[in-house]
Amino acid sequence: MSNTAKDEGKPPVDEEDDEPDEWDTRIFSTGCSEENTQLNDCFREKKDWRACKDEMEAFKQCWKRQGNDERTDSKDA
Template identity: 35%
Template sequence: MATDQSSGKNDIEEEEEEDPVDRLLSKSGCAKYHYAVQDCMVEHKDWRKCQKEVTAFRECISQQQNQKKT
């Protein structure tokens, strides 16, 4: 039985690559707000109960977009 050693290597390489979404969030400076929304969603299972977190994330993203325009 031959094993394919390259498939294991690809799995490791994929784990080491940063997720594009995580990279963009880190660049924007809004990652902590994004993760707060995710944590709230895990806890409450209802985005309507996470409006404080959603609003903070939205405001952070809006500020970043406005800074790019100027």
């Protein structure tokens, strides 16, 4: 089966898409996207969250500094 036939019916993939997706937009809005990236990179490299305690702490401190605790608190109905 050719690639053309195999890909029929699928939307075209834009390899040059630089627009942030919904996830990126949410992370950027926290003000902690750099810390989030460092934490994710650490986990990807080490495959163990316990080995990323410094990165996790940096993310948590950023989260607090940016006031995200209040922004994401759940509310009792």
